[in-house]
Amino acid sequence: MSQPAAIDAVMRTLADPTRRAVFERVVGAAEITVGELTRGSGVTQGAISQHLKSLKQAGLVAERPEGRNVYYRAEPKGLEPLVDWMSHYGVFWRERFDNLRALLKEMDP
Template identity: 80%
Template sequence: MIETANINAVMRALADPTRRAVFEQIVRSDEITVAELTQGSGVTQGAVSQHLKSLKQAGLVAERPEGRKVYYRAQPEGLEPLVDWMGHYGVFWRERFANLRTLLKEIDP
């Protein structure tokens, strides 16, 4: 089964809508700075930095310092615990729906 700490960290990081929006913006970019993430977001640079810290701790983003700037990029492998968890429950629900389909066919011939 999936390691609980990893899935909890990923779910907690993506549960916040603003943090999820920051992550989605990073995913759409090759690399992006805090200043670029802050532009037009309506969120302060300090708040964006806090969201980035949570995303880094969850393994969803990586940083690359260059001079005075720090560039952030998505780490797709950070989503693996979530994908594994969804895969596990996908099998669970597919089996339940197949059983329900069979039962409904038996009830209504």
């Protein structure tokens, strides 16, 4: 997946609040099944499975089948396009904060 396509996929996938909540639960567990994700979520098992499919296609989760269960875990490399994109803007903000710091020192030596 090219970088622009990768960032688009990650942002589109995480834009959905329910999917983002599923992802956060996966991140908080070493591994977790669809059944475990469904319990207490207020979302059907079918919907959880669809959200996991989207997360997997975006490279944000990986799966490991074992018997009748499939275990999901977060895939840290899946967030790299987002981190790379944000780091570009981090430079912008660091420069602005440095300028603000210098201005404040001038105003109140």
